[in-house]
Amino acid sequence: MIGNNYQRPDFKKEKNPEEMENKKNEPPPIHTADIMDKKDYKKLVGDAKEMGLYLYKKGVKSTQFRRIFTHIKRIQMKLQGELKKINNENKDENKKEENFEITGDLLKEILLIKPKMAYTAGRHTNLKSLYNTIIGFIDNISTVDQFNIFYDFIEATLAYHKLSEGGKV
Numbered sequence: 001m002i003g004n005n006y007q008r009p010d011f012k013k014e015k016n017p018e019e020m021e022n023k024k025n026e027p028p029p030i031h032t033a034d035i036m037d038k039k040d041y042k043k044l045v046g047d048a049k050e051m052g053l054y055l056y057k058k059g060v061k062s063t064q065f066r067r068i069f070t071h072i073k074r075i076q077m078k079l080q081g082e083l084k085k086i087n088n089e090n091k092d093e094n095k096k097e098e099n100f101e102i103t104g105d106l107l108k109e110i111l112l113i114k115p116k117m118a119y120t121a122g123r124h125t126n127l128k129s130l131y132n133t134i135i136g137f138i139d140n141i142s143t144v145d146q147f148n149i150f151y152d153f154i155e156a157t158l159a160y161h162k163l164s165e166g167g168k169v
Contacts, residue, residue, distance in 0.1 A: 027129030032136035052160025058126040100144045
């Protein structure tokens with residue numbers, strides 16, 4: 001026999017509407033190490049879509065985002081130029097370019113994204129979640145392949161952010 005005070009466990013605590021609203025305002029969890037290690041492009045695209053939509057809802061302007069993307073694109077172009085040089089020098093060797101370790105000035109440029117993003121996120125607090133995500137990726141970059149995964153995530157996030165501006169998501 002069940003007593004009068006019995007409540008089903010899932011109805012014990014009524015959810016606070018304010019608490020639920022705050023949950024909606026939290027950035028989507030992006031597990032950058034998982035994406036980088038497993039090269040999980042399905043997860044990358046899904047996370048990029050969530051992040052793009054989240055940034056749009058937080059009021060991030062496409063010009064703010066494009067400035068960040070342009071800086072990362074410049075690094076990616078320099079990296080591709082370096083790979084062409086390496087491939088021309090090592091035509092006989094059968095090395096996969098994605099496994100090349102990033103060193104020197106290119107590594108320095110990648111690491112300097114962190115303070116630039118910190119400054120930008122300090123000025124525009126709606127970019128704080130993007131800052132945290134970018135830091136998570138940069139901390140895991142050591143090879144060309146890992147940088148390309150980071151670049152693909154930023155590019156996909158920008159695309160979904162732009163799509164959100166058009167009201168299509």
